[in-house]
Amino acid sequence: MAPMKLYGATVSWNVTRCVVALEEAGAEYQIVPIDFATAEHKSPDHLARNPFGQVPAFQDGDLHLWESRAICKYVARKHKPDLLREGNLKESAMMDVWLEAEANQYTAALNPILYQCLVSPMFGGTTDQKVVEENLEKLKKVLEVYEARLAKHKYLAGDFLSLADLNHVSVTLCLLATPHAFVFDAYPHVKAWWDGLMARPSVQKVAALMKPSA
Numbered sequence: 618m619a620p621m622k623l624y625g626a627t628v629s630w631n632v633t634r635c636v637v638a639l640e641e642a643g644a645e646y647q648i649v650p651i652d653f654a655t656a657e658h659k660s661p662d663h664l665a666r667n668p669f670g671q672v673p674a675f676q677d678g679d680l681h682l683w684e685s686r687a688i689c690k691y692v693a694r695k696h697k698p699d700l701l702r703e704g705n706l707k708e709s710a711m712m713d714v715w716l717e718a719e720a721n722q723y724t725a726a727l728n729p730i731l732y733q734c735l736v737s738p739m740f741g742g743t744t745d746q747k748v749v750e751e752n753l754e755k756l757k758k759v760l761e762v763y764e765a766r767l768a769k770h771k772y773l774a775g776d777f778l779s780l781a782d783l784n785h786v787s788v789t790l791c792l793l794a795t796p797h798a799f800v801f802d803a804y805p806h807v808k809a810w811w812d813g814l815m816a817r818p819s820v821q822k823v824a825a826l827m828k829p830s831a
């Protein structure tokens with residue numbers, strides 16, 4: 618069976634969100650770089666992979682997917698279904714809650730911070746500190762909810778690791794690459810949760826992959 622293909626650059630936290638799932642699944646995959654400098658992500662070939670002209674895109678045999686979180690769910694369902702808790706209605710429902718919280722609360726607050734602190738300077742742009750400060754305040758409110766949850770459970774969906782936890786990894790690694798990593802210090806249970814995730818070989822591998830020198 619040909620290896621699964623993940624299209625995109627590992628500088629993107631949406632692409633590396635999928636690498637975490639692929640590494641956790643222990644599945645054979647290859648990363649196919651897409652060159653933003655030449656707008657390859659808008660090429661006809663790539664639009665056929667992802668009609669929105671974005672990365673990641675994904676191929677497994679004759680199946681073509683896009684949207685990082687859908688790719689992660691597919692990889693987990695196929696190779697490590699325990700991450701989805703689909704055998705337990707309540708556990709899988711709680712996982713869905715925290716999958717959505719990652720996308721719509723946590724990463725929604727982090728995206729503008731990462732764009733200002735990491736992406737804009739990468740293209741010679743400046744950092745709008747007002748945007749950073751505004752979204753740091755939003756992130757702190759989100760982390761207050763996470764702190765309360767993780768004071769009661771080892772992981773977000775319950776006392777079991779799930780895809781919901783893993784989907785937070787890539788964007789959190791990016792946060793740690795900004796001057797605002799200290800924001801976790803005020804939330805000890807969030808920090809313990811993160812330290813636990815960081816100890817996983819899959820996360821170590823993605824952390825190494827995301828280092829600028831990689």
Ligand SMILES: N[C@@H](CCC(=O)N[C@@H](CSO)C(=O)NCC(=O)O)C(=O)O
Nearest residue numbers: 629630631670671672673683684685686
């Ligand atoms: N909801 C989607 C977001 C993909 C995305 O924004 N990809 C960016 C690069 S990563 O930040 C991208 O491809 N931007 C180029 C563009 O939008 O033209 C997902 O989770 O896969």
